Amino acid sequence: xxxxxxxxxxxxxxxxxxxxxxxxxxxxxxxxxxxxxxxxxxxxxxxxxxxxxxxxxxxxxxxxxxxxxxxxxxxxxxxxxxxxxxxxxxxxxxxxxxxxxxxxxxxxxxxxxxxxxxxxxxxxxxxxxxxxxxxxxxxxxxxxxxxxxxxxxxxxxxxxxxxxxxxxxxxxxxxxxxxxxxxxxxxxxxxxxxxxxxxxxxxxxxxxxxxxxxxxxxxxxxxxxxxxxxxxxxxxxxxxxxxxxxxxxxxxxxxxxxxxxxxxxxxxxxxxxxxxxxxxxxxxxxxxxxxxxxxxxxxxxxxxxxxxxxxxxxxxxxxxxxxxxxxxxxxxxxxxxxxxxxxxxxxxxxxxxxxxxx
Amino acid sequence: xxxxxxxxxxxxxxxxxxxxxxxxxxxxxxxxxxxxxxxxxxxxxxxxxxxxxxxxxxxxxxxxxxxxxxxxxxxxxxxxxxxxxxxxxxxxxxxxxxxxxxxxxxxxxxxxxxxxxxxxxxxxxxxxxxxxxxxxxxxxxxxxxxxxxxxxxxxxxxxxxxxxxxxxxxxxxxxxxxxxxxxxxxxxxxxxxxxxxxxxxxxxxxxxxxxxxxxxxxxxxxxxxxxxxxxxxxxxxxxxxxxxxxxxxxxxxxxxxxxxxxxxxxxxxxxxxxxxxxxxxxxxx
Amino acid sequence: xxxxxxxxxxxxxxxxxxxxxxxxxxxxxxxxxxxxxxxxxxxxxxxxxxxxxxxxxxxxxxxxxxxxxxxxxxxxxxxxxxxxxxxxxxxxxxxxxxxxxxxxxxxxxxxxxxxxxxxxxxxxxxxxxxxxxxxxxxxxxxxxxxxxxxxxxxxxxxxxxxxxxxxxxxxxxxxxxxxxxxxxxxxxxxxxxxxxxxxxxxxxxxxxxxxxxxxxxxxxxxxxxxxxxxxxxxxxxxxxxxxxxxxxxxx
Numbered sequence: 001x002x003x004x005x006x007x008x009x010x011x012x013x014x015x016x017x018x019x020x021x022x023x024x025x026x027x028x029x030x031x032x033x034x035x036x037x038x039x040x041x042x043x044x045x046x047x048x049x050x051x052x053x054x055x056x057x058x059x060x061x062x063x064x065x066x067x068x069x070x071x072x073x074x075x076x077x078x079x080x081x082x083x084x085x086x087x088x089x090x091x092x093x094x095x096x097x098x099x100x101x102x103x104x105x106x107x108x109x110x111x112x113x114x115x116x117x118x119x120x121x122x123x124x125x126x127x128x129x130x131x132x133x134x135x136x137x138x139x140x141x142x143x144x145x146x147x148x149x150x151x152x153x154x155x156x157x158x159x160x161x162x163x164x165x166x167x168x169x170x171x172x173x174x175x176x177x178x179x180x181x182x183x184x185x186x187x188x189x190x191x192x193x194x195x196x197x198x199x200x201x202x203x204x205x206x207x208x209x210x211x212x213x214x215x216x217x218x219x220x221x222x223x224x225x226x227x228x229x230x231x232x233x234x235x236x237x238x239x240x241x242x243x244x245x246x247x248x249x250x251x252x253x254x255x256x257x258x259x260x261x262x263x264x265x266x267x268x269x270x271x272x273x274x275x276x277x278x279x280x281x282x283x284x285x286x287x288x289x290x291x292x293x294x295x296x297x298x299x300x301x302x303x304x305x306x307x308x309x310x311x312x313x314x315x316x317x318x319x320x321x322x323x324x325x326x327x328x329x330x331x332x333x334x335x336x337x338x339x340x341x342x343x344x345x346x347x348x349x350x351x352x353x354x355x356x357x358x
Numbered sequence: 359x360x361x362x363x364x365x366x367x368x369x370x371x372x373x374x375x376x377x378x379x380x381x382x383x384x385x386x387x388x389x390x391x392x393x394x395x396x397x398x399x400x401x402x403x404x405x406x407x408x409x410x411x412x413x414x415x416x417x418x419x420x421x422x423x424x425x426x427x428x429x430x431x432x433x434x435x436x437x438x439x440x441x442x443x444x445x446x447x448x449x450x451x452x453x454x455x456x457x458x459x460x461x462x463x464x465x466x467x468x469x470x471x472x473x474x475x476x477x478x479x480x481x482x483x484x485x486x487x488x489x490x491x492x493x494x495x496x497x498x499x500x501x502x503x504x505x506x507x508x509x510x511x512x513x514x515x516x517x518x519x520x521x522x523x524x525x526x527x528x529x530x531x532x533x534x535x536x537x538x539x540x541x542x543x544x545x546x547x548x549x550x551x552x553x554x555x556x557x558x559x560x561x562x563x564x565x566x567x568x569x570x571x572x573x574x575x576x577x578x579x580x581x582x583x584x585x586x587x588x589x590x591x592x593x594x595x596x597x598x599x600x601x602x603x604x605x606x607x608x609x610x611x612x613x614x615x616x617x618x619x620x621x622x623x624x625x626x627x628x629x630x631x632x633x634x635x636x637x638x639x640x641x642x643x
Numbered sequence: 644x645x646x647x648x649x650x651x652x653x654x655x656x657x658x659x660x661x662x663x664x665x666x667x668x669x670x671x672x673x674x675x676x677x678x679x680x681x682x683x684x685x686x687x688x689x690x691x692x693x694x695x696x697x698x699x700x701x702x703x704x705x706x707x708x709x710x711x712x713x714x715x716x717x718x719x720x721x722x723x724x725x726x727x728x729x730x731x732x733x734x735x736x737x738x739x740x741x742x743x744x745x746x747x748x749x750x751x752x753x754x755x756x757x758x759x760x761x762x763x764x765x766x767x768x769x770x771x772x773x774x775x776x777x778x779x780x781x782x783x784x785x786x787x788x789x790x791x792x793x794x795x796x797x798x799x800x801x802x803x804x805x806x807x808x809x810x811x812x813x814x815x816x817x818x819x820x821x822x823x824x825x826x827x828x829x830x831x832x833x834x835x836x837x838x839x840x841x842x843x844x845x846x847x848x849x850x851x852x853x854x855x856x857x858x859x860x861x862x863x864x865x866x867x868x869x870x871x872x873x874x875x876x877x878x879x880x881x882x883x884x885x886x887x888x889x890x891x892x893x894x
Binding site: 250 | 694723736738
């Protein structure tokens with residue numbers, strides 16, 4: 001509250017009583033354009049009670065504060081809701097819920113292990129495919145490519161992030177899955193079945209399909225964070241490597257990637273966080289089979305998918321509660337992963353404004 | 359000379375990795391092109407007037423459209439915005455103008471964490487908060503789910519944009535005797551207006567494509583509905599429902615719906631980024 | 644006395660702006676040559692042309708002839724030039740993710756040296772030459788390059804550059820970011836190094852130039868105004884502009 005200094009010493013009324021003073025002294029500025037600024041301070045004009053509690057500034061700040069607290073409230077609500085409605089399943093199964101592999105709504109036995117397995121494996125497949133691609137794009141755009149290409153390529157990569165999940169799913173069902181079934185899966189089965197990862201009939205849908213479509217979806221976020229941490233590497237580091245006689249790739253390896261290691265790790269974990277929570281596209285191609293299979297070509301199920309598929313058709317309150325418990329687990333896991341990732345990226349970029357994960 | 363040989367190997371390695379990075383970048387851009395190409399290929403044909411004006415026909419019959427889904431999406435987004443935008447902007451104002459303290463840090467951190475929460479969880483929460491007490495699905499519940507998603511996003515972008523307003527602008531107002539609240543409302547916010555609107559529209563575009571949170575809240579509807587208190591169709595939901603059925607005609611319509619959705623979302627994002635960003639950068643000078 | 648670096652008609656540009664207007668200079672082998680001049684006169688640009696670092700800036704171009712040890716540096720890959728011409732920068736820039744040992748060995752490993760024993764020997768020799776060995780010999784592989792003090796980091800960078808055995812060492816204001824004691828140590832170092840190595844040192848400190856270098860070149864606005872023995876430049880310069888700079892009338 002910027003108070004104008006009291007220049008009128010002729011006011012004789014006492015201030016201490018808090019009574020409003022008499023009419024303000026005449027404006028002594030002279031020019032006809034000068035604003036009629038009262039030279040009496042605000043604190044002399046406003047009664048004490050009004051000053052201390054109800055002034056508009058505090059009210060405004062209070063309102064904004066409520067909105068900010070709403071964000072904390074949202075998290076509280078989420079946790080409260082999920083915990084409350086999963087209580088039934090928690091009491092029924094306890095910790096065994098996360099280790100049981102039998103998911104049978106009919107008999108009332110609910111074990112979430114197949115979904116945990118499916119979530120982890122599909123996310124890992126997605127990372128294995130996405131990380132090399134995303135880092136390659138980031139390195140190419142920041143260190144290698146000619147200037148005019150930079151914007152288009154990075155824009156194209158960001159555009160991938162704007163496409164909704166359900167559309168990825170649609171594309172995956174009708175384009176990706178037939179491609180996998182006809183060309184890729186048989187090839188994998190022929191040459192790599194010794195790994196044990198590519199066996200069984202090739203339906204096209206399954207863990208691999210889910211992993212591939214998830215990979216495309218997480219490439220933008222891994223790539224853009226990686227780009228940020230690469231750009232932050234100081235130029236003198238690059239020059240030091242070049243001055244020793246390094247080729248451009250050696251310089252990138254020695255001075256850029258090495259220095260950005262922690263940040264790239266953070267970007268990868270952020271990508272993992274995004275993959276863990278991916279719902280629609282995965283649901284449409286994972287095959288919806290609550291079983292643990294070694295082969296990546298086999299249909300599976302993820303935590304998000306089973307909720308999406310079964311929630312509305314839930315046969316009992318216990319069923320619904322079990323699904324919500326899976327939701328709670330998913331919530332906690334993604335929060336932890338995202339916090340971890342955020343910490344790693346923050347230590348490298350130190351205070352650049354946070355990005356929304358869109 | 360041994361030096362020459364090593365030089366050659368290193369040179370080749372340099373070329374190899376450059377080529378690899380370029381090639382993989384082509385693959386990524388190619389994926390984008392592939393997705394858009396098929397959207398247009400498969401969807402453009404079915405995107406006609408009847409598609410935009412009719413409701414779904416009964417199972418097995420050819421024809422019909424997604425008009426109700428389009429209207430439904432708009433309604434849900436409207437409800438979400440009514441709750442999400444004011445709350446988000448206000449929270450952003452708090453973070454930018456009053457939030458340089460521990461509480462502000464906590465809120466900021468929480469907002470960032472919330473942005474990473476899977477949207478299906480939001481749907482579950484809205485289910486518990488709205489659908490269960492009301493005992494029915496509704497557009498309102500869908501709006502609540504999306505609003506919960508919008509608030510942290512809008513808050514953070516609003517904060518970012520407000521922080522870009524130079525402190526000198528605020529100080530000019532303070533120096534004139536304008537109180538803090540008035541300054542924020544009449545000076546700071548309008549200065550950051552373009553950026554804040556950008557942020558809102560980007561949040562908008564992001565939730566417009568969400569399906570999972572609507573599955574247990576809005577639920578979907580084969581018919582017209584203009585009531586906030588009843589289940590309602592939404593574009594992404596309808597696309598999903600059609601895609602997993604075995605009917606070719608519905609598949610065609612799913613592609614058309616997808617094309618429309620992508621045009622709306624990507625169009626909004628692009629327009630907003632180009633025009634508002636440019637204007638905002640010009641104004642801030 | 645042999646010429647280590649021969650420069651004929653060197654011009655350099657940043658985009659459309661010409662920064663060096665035809666430099667001709669012959670730098671004596673196994674001596675130190677100082678390059679002095681006011682800010683923006685092109686001294687850094689000049690030495691960065693000598694190891695082709697100038698062109699790492701995408702907008703930068705250069706023309707003319709530069710021969711090192713008789714070889715035209717534009718006729719060989721830039722990578723080879725930089726191996727034979729070492730550079731120390733104004734601000735020390737050790738690799739923070741590498742240990743002291745790895746920092747010094749970095750250049751060697753790039754050139755294909757894998758042998759443990761060879762690496763150990765060269766690292767020790769280089770750190771000795773850089774007068775850093777005694778201070779770090781116990782923590783070679785335990786501490787990162789960035790954990791040292793400013794003066795130590797700069798000596799580490801010198802050791803790193805020395806490890807690949809260059810013919811010429813370029814130093815771009817190597818002591819300007821350091822305290823007086825470290826500066827003195829670096830100057831002592833240059834005295835030692837120039838017995839085996841040709842040194843070109845950019846400095847804005849004229850006392851340093853007169854302490855350290857036998858020859859001095861005075862640059863002004865992209866031109867080499869005068870190049871002669873250091874005593875002559877500082878006591879009896881031929882060009883009025885040189886005299887003005889020396890006596891402090893500008894710069």
